[in-house]
Amino acid sequence: MVAAAQDVGDGRVEEVVKEGEEERRAEFCARCKEPLPLWASETPSDIDINFVRPAAAISGSSNNDLDTSMHTLPPSTPITYPISPVSDLIIHLPATTTTANGNTTVITHRYLVSSQILRVVSPVWRRHLDPTSPFRSLTTTLETISDRPHTLMTLYDDDPDTLLSVLNILHFSTSNIPITSINFGQLRSFAVLCDKYDCIHVLNPYSKVWLDEWAPVACEPGYEDWLFIAKVFGDGRNVKELERLLVEEAGSLSVCETYFLRCGRVVETGLMPEITLNKIMASRSKxxxxxxxxxxxxxxxxxxxxxxxxxxxxxxxxxxxxxxxxxxxxxxxxxxxxxxxxxxxxxxxxxxxxxxxxxxxxxxxxxxxxxxxxxxxxxxxxxxxxxxxx
Structure with a gap:
């Protein structure tokens, strides 16, 4: 290189240097894309979880050859709840449970209720039960109980205990309803069920006391579903504060976009309002x-x-x-x-x-x-x- 420089003269050397610099700069569209001086772009970063996007959540076993037939018990005897003395509707709710030794079984819950009450309180149930509704369920199964014909309506993916409490409230059987205290999981289940069937007003006599109990701790880790609960119940306490904290404390969404890490703890996003989640992630990125x-x-x-x-x-x-x-x-x-x-x-x-x-x-x-x-x-x-x- 030195000999070549001497052959072509100092002017040529300067020209070669300029061409090399121009080639380097051509790799970037603006100064903001240029590599920082004194550090090579290939310098490795520390091995750190902060540099890796959270992996996709694993749903089910990855071993497709695993025989699970020996671990599944036959359906148990249905549990029947005679909620209304003048019932004309059976709500059929199958629920899968796991026993202490790891076996799974399906427990069927049957709720004997009044279809008239359900049609009044919930537009969702009304569409499935009203004889004149074009959205009426195609299921026309009838069953006779106490010499009265009952229509059968099957629900899925609901929490049996939460559904029982809501149906008891609807039928004015409130002796077993927790009036003064409720755990956060129960509050979330009530919000999910009533949002699904558009009957949140049913809980108005009880919800204020429940919300008063949990609103003060809503910003603490583990209570991120308060964003969903608050939206369903129309309670704005600590919502903005929690959103601001999550902007600071949340990492990237996982590859499957079903969770993120908040200070090392997994936070599932299934119940988080989409507009709120998008706002949090956009503010974090910004x-x-x-x-x-x-x-x-x-x-x-x-x-x-x-x-x-x-x-x-x-x-x-x-x-x-x-x-x-x-x-x-x-x-x-x-x-x-x-x-x-x-x-x-x-x-x-x-x-x-x-x-x-x-x-x-x-x-x-x-x-x-x-x-x-x-x-x-x-x-x-x-x-x-x-x-x-x-």
Whole structure:
């Protein structure tokens, strides 16, 4: 290369250098896509869960050859609940349960109720039970109980105990209804059932007490389904606060988009309102993009433009450059800053990692109380501060 340079002269060498630089820049459409100076784009990041999108959820056994016939028990005797003394409808609800030794069995629940009451309280049930409805169920099975003909209506995927409680409330049999206290799982089940059959008003005499019990802890991990419960019951308490926390504490959606990790804990998204989930994920992505852009701009300027801005002490400058470069490499975020990887962890963990990146100054080298490099550090941290709206 040296001999070739001597043959063609200094002008040719300069031209070759410029062509190489142009080729490198042609790989990127704008400065924001250029690799950061001093760090190779292939620099590996740390092996860290934050750099990996959560895997798809496993549904069922992956061993298709496994014979499960020996683990499935025959259907048990149906459990019948005579809820209405003048019943004319049998609600048939099959439910699969797992015993303590791992066997599964189907338990059939039968609820003897009044079809007239169900038609009044629920437009969903009305469509299936009203003789004049075009959406009436095609099932016309009849069964005689106590010399009265009963129509049979089959429901699926409902919680048997929750359905029993709702039907008891509808038929004014409330002696076993929990009036003052209810666990969070039960509250969620009530919300699911009443939302499914559009009869949430049935719980009005009880729901306020239940919601008062759980609204204060809605922002704590494990209670993310409060977003669904609050929407169903029309209770706005702690909804915005929980949404803001999830923007900070939620990682990327899983590959199957059925869950995300909140500070290492799995949060299923099946009940989360779609518009709310999309809003949380969009806000999370926007904030991460904002912070990464600020870091990229800072590092580009500091390294390539000698942004020590007036510090004349070489020892101070050397310390600042070396400390910054080493800090960035130790953070494991080189590929993130080079836009070659995506941060799949939460914003708080990202801020913790970037917060450990140091920009030391050498005040002790030049003997006065404030170094110009510190102005850069203060300005960077100020820009990284999250807007109030977030």
């Amino acid at each position: 904030e991460l993009t904002r912070q990464i852009s600020i870091w990229r701009q800072f590092l580009q300027s500091f390294i390539s433009e000698n942004a020590t801005k007036g510090c004349s002490n070489w020892d101070c400058v050397t310390l600042s450059y070396g400390n910054l470069i080493r800090s960035v490499e130790q953070s494991g975020l080189v590929k993130i800053f080079n836009l070659l990887e995506e941060w799949h962890g939460n914003i708080r963990d990202f801020e913790e990692k970037t917060g450990a990146i140091q920009l030391a100054n050498g005040t002790r080298f030049h003997g006065y109380g404030w170094c110009p490099v510190e102005n850069l550090n203060v300005g960077l941290r100020s820009k990284l501060g999250r807007p109030v709206d977030n």
